Structure formats: structure tokens, C-alpha cells
Amino acid sequence: MSQQASSTNGNVIIRLQGLKRFYRVGVEEIHALDGVELEVRENEYIAVMGHSGSGKSTLMNVLGCLDRPSEGSYEIDGENVTRMGDAELASIRNKRIGFVFQSFELLSQLNALKNVEMPLLYASNGWFGRSARAKKSLERVGLGDRMKHKPNQLSGGEKQRVAIARALVCNPSILLADEPTGNLDSKTSENILELFGELHKQGQTIIIVTHERDVAQHAKRIIRMQDGRILTDLTSEQDEAKSQSGGDIPGKEKL
Amino acid sequence: MKGLFYAFLAFIQFVYQSVYLSLSQIWANKTRSILTTIGIVIGVASTTAVIAALTGLKAKILSQVETFGNNTIIIEVRWPDTGPKQNMSWRQLRFRTEEFAGLLEHCPSLERYALIGEAGQQMVKYGEKSVQYAQIHGVEPAWHDIEHRGIVVGRGISVIDEGRAVCLIEPELRDKLGLEKDCVGESIRIGFRNFRIVGVIEKRPDLGIGGGGQERYEIIIPFEMTAKFRQEFWVWALAESKSPEVLDEAVAELKFFLRRTRHIQPDEQDTFSVESLKSAIQTFNKISIMVTLVAGGVVGISLLVGGVGIMNIMLVSISERTKEIGLRKAVGAKKSAILMQFLVEAVILCFVGGIVGVGIGQLLTLAIAHSNPLLERTYIPAWAIVLSFAFAATVGICFGIFPAIKAARLDPIEALRHE
Secondary structure (H helix, E strand, O other): OOOOOOOOOOOEEEEEEEEEEEEEEOOEEEEEEEEEEEEEEOOOEEEEEOOOOOOHHHHHHHHOOOOOOOEEEEEEOOEEOOOOOHHHHHHHHHHHEEEEOOOOOOOOOOOHHHHHHHHHHOOOOOOOOHHHHHHHHHHHOOOOOOOOOOHHHOOHHHHHHHHHHHHHOOOOOEEEEEOOOOOOOHHHHHHHHHHHHHHHHOOOEEEEEOOOHHHHOOOOEEEEEEOOEEEEEEEHHHHHHHHHOOOOOOOHHHO | OHHHHHHHHHHHHHHHHHHHHHHHHHHHOHHHHHHHHHHHHHHHHHHHHHHHHHHHHHHHHHHHHOOOOOOEEEEEEOOOOOOHHHHOOHHHHOOOHHHHOOHHHHOOOEEEEEEEEEEEEEEEEEOOEEEEEEEEEEEOOOHHHHOOOOEEEEOOOOHHHOOOOEEEEOHHHHHHOOOOOOOOOOEEEEOOEEEEEEEEEOOOOOOOOOOOOOOOOEEEEEHHHHHHOOOOOEEEEEEEEOOHHHHHHHHHHHHHHHHHHOOOOOOOOOOEEEEEHHHHHHHHHHHHHHHHHHHHHHHHHHHHHHHHHHHHHHHHHHHHOHHHHHHHHHOOOOHHHHHHHHHHHHHHHHHHHHHHHHHHHHHHHHHHHHHOHHHOOOOOOHHHHHHHHHHHHHHHHHHHHHHHHHHHOOOHHHHHHOO
């Protein structure tokens, strides 16, 4: 597995071509995604930024195989998922994608270990030894000693770690995090972002959707979206430089 | 072949996984699960109890007649519905001994018959001890071959007893009168006559109808001795066909013979009934099936109501767990997995309800069995348990499928956004 953070090396994991997503609200057609071209290579660490309504949530849903594009094509690990049925998409989500949500989404009646085991219940080869795999995943996020705790016995940061362990348990090609620090204080946020950095170093491909600049700054590549299109796609250094120079970067006024 | 094996393995895992998920969900919501299943519990408990009571009643009644063979025929006087004879007194209409003369010669399908004369209730005395009322039956010797009641001590009534003052008593009467265990040869006073005991006969199993603890004693004497108590006495008869196959022929022959000896005109109704035990049991069975169906219908409605309760709770549960369903779908649960999880949950709820229901039904059955001697044989037949479970599972599937489909169809994006 490549240890480089470069966007030009490594295999292409995700390829979006001319991706469009329309919604019909009454008679009006909304172009949530309006022609997105994107390549994501192995072991990239990407932040997707944009205002609400910029299309970043829709892009996230499409990347996560929760939604299907109206036009264009989407390949993940060389598999074209554009026209896949519900059942196939479900197994793609299970095998290739790990979700981390803003509000953790842990099941309150299950302990940490059982929460992490859950995706394995739906995996074709996950049934046997799932407890050991879940344990390993929890150890990876530094929660080896909190496995029997239920979510209400865990702090916010610990809950998000459990959620990350759950996202990693099936060895996904890509970790998709939607505002992963949105519900956390700044110190805990920093810890979680350090964990993402650590996972990236271990070779994990990560995409974070956020509107916070300092969260995005942890990523190696920053994609800014506006009106369903990619506005800029720069390395974090370039992005930094551009925003310093006062370029018309959306989200700047939020700083 | 190998592919088939893996498909099978995957299916087993799928089912096991659904059961696992459902059970953990039920366990997590214990209170609600209990409340949900109450309808099913009551439905199943009442079904099994009603069926058990009916079965018990039937077993009891059948045990009454099991001392007879299945080719036994009962011959009794019956008043006709129409014609001048319907208002006759019993003295005019009663059987007379001579009406049966030559019966066996004219009824080739008949093996044997025995006349029974009723001498009514008499006081019985032995020494200082006495019993106020005992039922006195006069029987012909062939009676022993038709009604197979065991002789405990001594012997039964035989041909040599014709016209002799001998009797058979039951063990209970023997003890009540303070007689020895082997009381053969002792004399007891029945009414104003002395009778010598020749044997002790088993008590007929008690139906218990209206017998609120009151003891009933029977004394068997030779048929001819009935006349010593009453000049005109009530007579009926038991008969037996040569085999169960010729039972109907025997009944027809008896009717033909008795119509002639009782001088019944061709346009007149019978003044007697000749009924085989088999047809009596068939009639009883018909009634009991009808009662079972009616009770089953009532209970079916209660299970239906229970099922609606389950559906309601499942719908509530699904709208409460929308976010969870969204999450499960996001991490890779297929529609079928969600569908199965909720369907299996409904079925398990119904099934557990069924188990508890059968348990409570069992307790009810015990209570019923102790409430009335007529129902002491009450028990839950295996088919009733199977039926209850099948019905509970069906209710679970029927009322669980709609909420389960609703859950499976949820859009994961919408579901995750749900608050």
C-alpha cells in the first residue's frame, strides 16, 4: 500500500465522469450535481467543502452509493455502480465504503463491540470471527478497553471513535466522513482529526465533508464546491495560499 | 453442487442473522414486547383451554360407554311424536317381557341381549347400618357379557339364580354397610326382603352430572326378582350384534321384530328406540365439533385482534427506529435483510405469545379439571398446541409483513435524516 499522499500516484479508487443529479420539486428541476468530474486515488485524504446547497451532501450520498446519479458514471474499485440495483449497491456499501456521521448513529441498546460488529452481520463473509474483527477495529481507534460500554457510557469523542471503528471493520476502500467533528468540542475534534491523520498514514483513503476550514486543513487535498460543480481542486498548501491571497474561494467569508 | 451448498449456507446464515437481530431487538424493548404479545397470549390460552375442556368432556363421556363394546345396542321405550299413543302412560307403553320372546331366533345378526328391570330406589340394611337409597336393577345373566363390569369378589348373576333372592353390590356400598371384604354369603335387607350377596361388582364410572357429592349405590339382582318390588316395572334392554360390521342389520332386525310383537301398524311410528352406541357417539361427536368450531371462531377473532395489536406496535417501532433502519442500510443491509428482521420479530413475538399462551392455557386446564368431576379428564391435545402455534405464526406473518415491507422500502438517505 502506497504511503505517499500524492494525487498522481496510486490506483484510482473512485472515478466520477460527468456526474449529474437532478431532483424534481413540483415543476422545478433542481440540479444538485451538475457535471462533476473527479478521480480519487488510493490513500488520498480529501476534504470536500462548500456552503449548504453547494451539492456536497448529494455528492457524499452518491459517493456512498446511497443515491444514484441521474447522468454520468461512477466507478469504484473499477466497478461501475451507476446502474446497479438496490441489493448490489447495499453490498458495495458494505464492502467498499465506511460511513462516519456527524451524530455518530450508534445503536443505543448495543455495546461498543456489538455496534462495531453490525456491518459484519450484513457481510457475506463476516459472520464468523466477527467479534475478533470488531475487537481489532476498536483497538485500532484506541478503544480496546471500552468495548463493553454502551453509547450512553461513552463521551462524544469515544462515541465517534466507535463509529470510526464500525466504518473500518469491513476494510473499506474508502472512509466517508460527513462533518465528523460537528458535534464535538475543539479539543475532542482535534483528537478525532489526529486519528484520521493516523489512519491516513496507515494507508486508508479518506474523504471528509465539512464546512470548517481548520478541519479541512488536515486533509492533503481540498475540493471546494459551488452550485453542484467543483469550483477548485487543490492541495491543502495551494488552497491555503489561494485563500491567503484573497481569491474568490467560497467559504472564506466564514472564516 | 458446491454452489448450491454455499447458497444453502448463506440462507442458513441469513435466517440465523434475522433471528439474532430480532431477538436482540425484542430483548432491548422488553416491556413493549410483553404488552404487544398479551393479545396473542390471551387468544392462545383461551383456545387451548376451550379445546381442552371439550376434549375432556368427550373423553369422560366416552369413558362412560367404554364398558360397552362398539357393537352394543340400547333398546328403550320412546313415545311417538304423533298418533294416539303419544299421550299413553308409561304403564301402557312399557316393554313387557313376552315382547322379547324368540328375539334371537328372529334376529340372525344379534349375538345376545339382556333385559333390565328397574325396581327403583330401596332402603338397604345390614345389621345396624343402613343406606337410605340404592338403585335396584334386575338383569338377565347375558348382561354381564354386554356390560363388561369386573367382578371383584364372588361371581355374577347366572342362570341358576333365576327366582332366587341373590344380589351383587358395589365395593362402596359394602364398605358403607360395614361388610367384610369377602362378603359373599352374607345377607342384606333390601326393602322388606333379604338378599344373599353372591358377588361384588365394580362401580360404573360416574358421570357426576348433578351428583353434588351425593353417593349413589347400585345393586344388581336377577331380572325376575324385580317383580318382587313392583308389580309393573320399567324394562329396557341391551343387545349386541354378532360383529360391529352387522350392527346396522341387527338394529333393523330388532326394529322389525319389536314392531311386530308390540303390534304397531304400518302407518304408525315406533313406540321404542333401537340405537347403537356408535350412532350415539357419532351424534355426540357432531355436537362437539360444532361447539369446537364456534369456540374456535370466537378465539380466532381474539387472535386477529391480537394480530392487529402486533401490527400496530411494529409500525410504531419502525417509525421510532427509522434512523436505525437508515444506518443499517448505509452499512450494507439489503432490503431483504431488513424485511426479514422485522418479519421475524413479529413472528417471534407471536410465537413467544403462543408459548406463554399454551402455558397459561395449561394452568386454566388444570383449574377446569378440578372444578367439576365431569371435566376431570380435561387435557390439551397435541393437535391443539400445534394449531395454536401455527395460528400464532400465521398471525405474525400476516400482520408483520406490512410493517416489514414498509421498513424495507425506507430510503436510507431520508431515514438517516429522520429525527
